[in-house]
Amino acid sequence: MNLTDHDMCAAIKSRQSANIGNTRVTQNTALQCGEVWLYETRIARFSYVNGLIELTNGGHYTETTKRRLNALLDMFTNSGGGQGIYSSGGQWFWKGGEPWDETGILARFLP
Secondary structure, rough: OHHHHHHHHHHHHHOOEEEEOEEEEEOOOOOOOEEEOOOOOOEEEEOOOOOEEEOOOOOOEEEEEEHHHHHHHHHHHOOOOEEEEEEEEEEEEEEOOOOOOOOOOOOOOOO
């Protein structure tokens, strides 16, 4: 995990907003959630109400997007890194081999 990933996770964990290079963490008080933005694309939403995280790559299959999503999964799920994403032949997959579905993935996160 690089410094940007670490600072992004720390901002979510402390429920604070932050601008970290090309990554931004915002707090949506109306929805009671934290959101992670990579450039102008929201890639994650953390519900502080029900403990769910919604992930999306916004159609951007980049190494940076994948690294940010993996950092969030590693930090905030109890999978021990088992829910990570990898790429092969230009396609994204879950570590278990299931194809990535970019429409929004929900997972339980640890507040």
